[in-house]
Amino acid sequence: MFVDRVKIRVKAGDGGNGAVAFLREKYRPFGGPAGGDGGKGGDVVLVATGRKHTLYDFKFQAHFKAQRGEHGKGKNQKGKDGEDLIIEVPVGTVVIDADTGEVLCDLVKDGQRCVVAKGGRGGRGNAHFATPTNQTPRYAEKGEKGEERWLILELKLIADVGLVGLPNAGKSTLISVLTRAKPKIADYPFTTLSPVLGVMELDEERHVVIADIPGLIEGASQGKGLGLDFLRHIERTKLLLHLVDISDGRTEDPIKAFQTVLKEMENYSPELLKKPQIVVGTKLDALSDRSYIESLKKVFESMGYPFVAISAVTGENLNDLKYLIGRKLEELKDAELGKIQVVS
Numbered sequence: 283m284f285v286d287r288v289k290i291r292v293k294a295g296d297g298g299n300g301a302v303a304f305l306r307e308k309y310r311p312f313g314g315p316a317g318g319d320g321g322k323g324g325d326v327v328l329v330a331t332g333r334k335h336t337l338y339d340f341k342f343q344a345h346f347k348a349q350r351g352e353h354g355k356g357k358n359q360k361g362k363d364g365e366d367l368i369i370e371v372p373v374g375t376v377v378i379d380a381d382t383g384e385v386l387c388d389l390v391k392d393g394q395r396c397v398v399a400k401g402g403r404g405g406r407g408n409a410h411f412a413t414p415t416n417q418t419p420r421y422a423e424k425g426e427k428g429e430e431r432w433l434i435l436e437l438k439l440i441a442d443v444g445l446v447g448l449p450n451a452g453k454s455t456l457i458s459v460l461t462r463a464k465p466k467i468a469d470y471p472f473t474t475l476s477p478v479l480g481v482m483e484l485d486e487e488r489h490v491v492i493a494d495i496p497g498l499i500e501g502a503s504q505g506k507g508l509g510l511d512f513l514r515h516i517e518r519t520k521l522l523l524h525l526v527d528i529s530d531g532r533t534e535d536p537i538k539a540f541q542t543v544l545k546e547m548e549n550y551s552p553e554l555l556k557k558p559q560i561v562v563g564t565k566l567d568a569l570s571d572r573s574y575i576e577s578l579k580k581v582f583e584s585m586g587y588p589f590v591a592i593s594a595v596t597g598e599n600l601n602d603l604k605y606l607i608g609r610k611l612e613e614l615k616d617a618e619l620g621k622i623q624v625v626s
Contacts, residue, residue, distance in 0.1 A: 286437040286515075288340040289380060295323025295350040295364035297402035297425025300410070303356035304418065315419055316358050317408035321351030323401030323428040324364035330389035334372040335479070337437055348399070351425060354407040364401055374440045374518065380432035390440065390518075398433060402426035439515040441479060441493035442611060446516060446547070447525035448539050452564035454478070455594040456525065457494040460604070484608045493519060513550045520614055521607065522559040528578065528591060529568035536563065537581060558614065560606055563591035566598055 298320025305313025326348050346369060352361030377386045377396060387396035405423030412419055445453040461480025478494040495515055516522065524543065526536035534542075540561065547554040561582045563575065575591045582589040590606060592599040 285336050285338040285341055288337045288344070288435050289432060290340055290344045290346060290435060291430070291432050292326040292367075292369075292399045293345075293347040293430040294326050294399035294401040294428030295348040295367075296428050297321070297323045297404040298351035298353040298361035298364075299424045300405035300407035300422030301354035301356060301359075301361075302408045302420055302422045305357065314417060315408045315412050316356055317422050318354035318356070318359040318361065319407050319410075320354045320404030320423075320425040321361035321363040322404050323351045323425070324348035324366045325397050325401045326367045326369065326399040328369050328371050328375070328377060328387070328389065328396045328398055330373045330375060330392055330394045331370045332373055332392045334370055336372065337375070337435055340435065348401060348428065350428070351401070351404045353425075354404070354422070358407070358409055361404060363404075366401075371435060372437055374438050376436045376438060378434040378436060380434050386433075399429040399431060402428040436514065438518050439479065439493050440518045441491040441515075442519065443482075443490055443492045443521045443523060443607060444516050444519035445492065445494045445523050445525060446543055448527075448534060448543060450533075451525040451527050451539070452594060453494045453525055456523075456562070456564065456592075457492055459594045459597070459600065461492055482604070482607075484604060488608065490607060490611065513547070513554075516547065516554055516557075517551065519557065521610055522557050523562050523603075523607070524559045524587070525562045525564050527565055528563035528574065529565035530570055531568060532565075536578060540582075558610060559587050560603075560610065561587045561589045562603065563589065564594065566591045566593040567596045 300320050301317035303315070303317040305316040307313055326346060346367060348367035349364035351364045354361045371389060373389060373392055375389045377389070377398060378384065379386055386398060389396060403426045405425045408419045408422045411421065445457060447453055457478060457480050460482045480492050480494070482490045482492055484490055493515060524540060526539050527534070528536050544555065563578060566575075569575070569591075578591075579589045588606060590599060590603050592603050594600070
């Protein structure tokens with residue numbers, strides 16, 4: 283089960299209390315105060331890992347508590363610090379304070395860490411409070427409370443290419459032939475109920491991660507259909523393949539379908555429209571009038587979008603599409619390197 287948004291409560295460990303103690307040894311009758319400090323409470327730390335791909339585990343456990351620090355002991359013995367609580371989350375997890383809405387961290391790399399709740403400081407023992415006028419203090423500090431807060435964990439998939447389009451545009455079929463992904467495919471809307479990741483080989487050295495984003499419908503940005511739940515996954519992709527059905531049996535005009543999805547993306551975040559897109563006409567094998575392709579190509583290219591018509595069933599023009607994806611990703615990579623060089 284794919285889960286990409288959960289709410290959890292984290293509680294760091296409390297600090298241990300300082301001790302009130304006095305040295306009692308046979309040959310040191312005036313040993314004085316000897317209460318040790320309390321140990322520090324453990325932190326709660328989130329760590330990104332490539333071993334996890336969903337937040338499903340958090341459906342069964344929503345409360346997490348780190349170990350408290352031990353209390354101080356006599357003979358100036360410090361209490362043991364509490365162990366940090368390490369919680370593994372998928373790469374691509376955004377951590378949000380549920381009360382304030384503040385983004386605490388964005389874990390986009392394997393091994394990246396984020397302390398979301400700090401353990402309390404241990405209290406000082408009575409040995410710290412001895413003075414010339416008060417040589418036998420009978421008090422010590424209590425340990426500080428560890429931080430606690432409610433968090434929202436939101437997973438945004440990290441992929442090179444994202445497939446978008448209306449339901450039944452052919453996204454599931456396309457990702458199944460471009461990669462080894464095996465999404466559920468059937469002739470009804472919302473075939474894809476959760477994002478699907480696959481890896482496409484461009485050549486021996488280059489591999490492309492593709493994400494099949496569930497179909498968007500008009501009103502998705504306002505919560506209709508499944509789109510609102512998965513629009514966030516488009517944000518991390520470098521390139522979008524915008525699929526439109528061009529078959530004889532299409533239920534929507536390809537240009538209108540394209541504009542519908544574009545509008546929902548803009549309503550969710552205008553930044554999404556800045557992402558480069560390739561428009562892909564699907565189900566070419568079911569199109570009888572091939573002259574229609576040229577008219578579509580002119581319209582989309584006049585809007586600034588490359589267009590290619592393909593058939594995932596027969597494989598027609600799939601190599602052209604793969605070449606176009608590879609070339610576009612290389613252009614984006616070169617542009618990014620250029621920016622880095624200018625800054626440095």
